Amino acid sequence: MSDVSSPSSPSLSGPRSILRLVQVFARLGTHSEGQTLAQLCQSLALPKTTLFTMLKVLEHADYLTNTDGVYRLGPQAVALGKIMAESPQRSFPHCAKDALQALSESTGETGFLAILTPDDRYCTYVAAVETDNWLRFSVKVGSQKPSYATGSGQAMLAYIPDARLQKLLADLEFAALTPKTVACTADLTLRLQQVRKRHVSTVDSGTVAGVTSVAAPIFSADGAVMAAVTVGGPTSRVNKSLEAVEDAVRASAIDISRILGYRGQWPA
Structure with a gap:
C-alpha cells in the first residue's frame, strides 16, 4: 500500500479539497452499493476532472476501492471511521x-x-x-x-x-x-x-x-x-x-x- 502523500501519488491540497474528501466519504458511507463517477459528480456537484483526480488519490491509498467503475469505501476508510467512532468513548x-x-x-x-x-x-x-x-x-x-x-x-x-x-x-x-x-x-x-x-x-x-x-x-x-x-x-x-x-x-x-x-x- 502506498502512502497518500508519497511523491509518486496524485496530490490534493487546500481547504476546499478537504471538504470534498469529507463529502465523498459521507456519500459512499451512506450508499453501501457504491457509486459511479457520474453519480458522485451529480450528487456532489463537482467537476468530473476534479472528482476523478480525487478518487484516484483515495483509491491509490486504499481509502476507496474501484470495481468496474463503482467506488466503495476501502479498508483504510473503514479503519479511520472506527477510530473516530471510538475516540469520544475513550x-x-x-x-x-x-x-x-x-x-x-x-x-x-x-x-x-x-x-x-x-x-x-x-x-x-x-x-x-x-x-x-x-x-x-x-x-x-x-x-x-x-x-x-x-x-x-x-x-x-x-x-x-x-x-x-x-x-x-x-x-x-x-x-x-x-x-x-x-x-x-x-x-x-x-x-x-x-x-x-x-x-x-x-x-x-x-x-x-x-x-x-x-x-x-x-x-x-x-x-x-x-x-x-x-x-x-x-x-x-x-x-x-x-x-x-x-x-x-x-x-x-x-x-x-x-x-x-x-x-x-x-x-x-
Whole structure:
C-alpha cells in the first residue's frame, strides 16, 4: 500500500479539497452499493476532472476501492471511521465535562455521571459538578450505589438488553435504604417501563431521604446505553421546577450521546 502523500501519488491540497474528501466519504458511507463517477459528480456537484483526480488519490491509498467503475469505501476508510467512532468513548467522561457543567448551572443542582458495574448491580459515579447552593446533594466520584435504587441506575437498567436485565432480577435482593426505596421486582419493572416511555428516571428518596434525582440514559455510537447523566438535589427544591429539570436532563443526555457519536432516536 502506498502512502497518500508519497511523491509518486496524485496530490490534493487546500481547504476546499478537504471538504470534498469529507463529502465523498459521507456519500459512499451512506450508499453501501457504491457509486459511479457520474453519480458522485451529480450528487456532489463537482467537476468530473476534479472528482476523478480525487478518487484516484483515495483509491491509490486504499481509502476507496474501484470495481468496474463503482467506488466503495476501502479498508483504510473503514479503519479511520472506527477510530473516530471510538475516540469520544475513550475520553469519557472528560468529553462530557462542559455539558455536565452547563446542566448543573441551568438547574442550580449538582450534576453527575454514572456507569453500571459489569454485573449491573451497582452504578459508579465517574464525574460530578456541584452547585454553589449551600444546601446541596454531594456525590463522591468513585462511590457506588445499588442500581435498582437510584435514578442513574434505573435510567441505565431500562435500556440494557432484556437477557441482562432478567439475569439481574433473578436473584436481586432489595434493601430498604429509605422508606421510599423500590422494594420488589414488580415495582422495579414498572419503573423501568416508565423510564422507557418518558426517557427520564425521577426518584424521590431512593438512597437518601429528602433527595430527588432526575436521570436520563446516555448512548454510545452503536446505540448501547453507556452511562447516565443525573441531577440531584433537595426534594423540596427540585419538585418546584421538576418538569423543567427533567427537560434539561433529557436534553443533556442527548447532547452527550451526540458527542459520543450516537445519531439515532431514543430507543423505544
